[in-house]
Amino acid sequence: MSDEKQAAPELGDHDALETRCPRLGGPVSFHYCRLFAGNDLPCWKVFDCWWETFDVAGFLKQALSDTAFQRLAESKPKPKMLSLVELIAQTRKNLSMEKSDTTEGEKP
Ligand code: SF4
Numbered sequence: 705m706s707d708e709k710q711a712a713p714e715l716g717d718h719d720a721l722e723t724r725c726p727r728l729g730g731p732v733s734f735h736y737c738r739l740f741a742g743n744d745l746p747c748w749k750v751f752d753c754w755w756e757t758f759d760v761a762g763f764l765k766q767a768l769s770d771t772a773f774q775r776l777a778e779s780k781p782k783p784k785m786l787s788l789v790e791l792i793a794q795t796r797k798n799l800s801m802e803k804s805d806t807t808e809g810e811k812p
Contacts, residue, residue: 713767718760721751745772748779 719735727749734754742745746764747749747753754760 713763715767717767718758718763721754721757723757726753744746745776745779748776748781750776 715738716735719733719738721734722731723734723737724730725732725737737753738746738748740750750764751761764776768776
């Protein structure tokens with residue numbers, strides 16, 4: 705029996721792995737899935753997409769806080785209409801920020 709302890713997993717341990725994203729239709733890294741859309745939680749499909757590659761549930765259970773893991777396990781996809789509304793709102797916000805950036809230097 706070895707006295708060596710296993711190192712605790714780091715969040716970035718599997719970031720370089722790649723899989724085909726069923727939502728985007730192309731390859732993505734685990735890093736992308738882990739930081740999906742700038743949220744504090746991985747993509748809600750992370751268990752479905754990665755279970756064949758490595759023990760993603762075991763890894764995230766150790767790497768995330770208990771609260772974060774519970775939120776991820778209970779997360780569900782947003783209805784498409786809500787996602788579209790949020791996407792439109794984000795696009796409008798980005799456009800208005802771009803517009804204010806370009807008009808800041810202009811004289812009245
Ligand atoms: S976890 Fe989400 S972002 Fe990652 S491959 Fe699956 S659907 Fe795509």
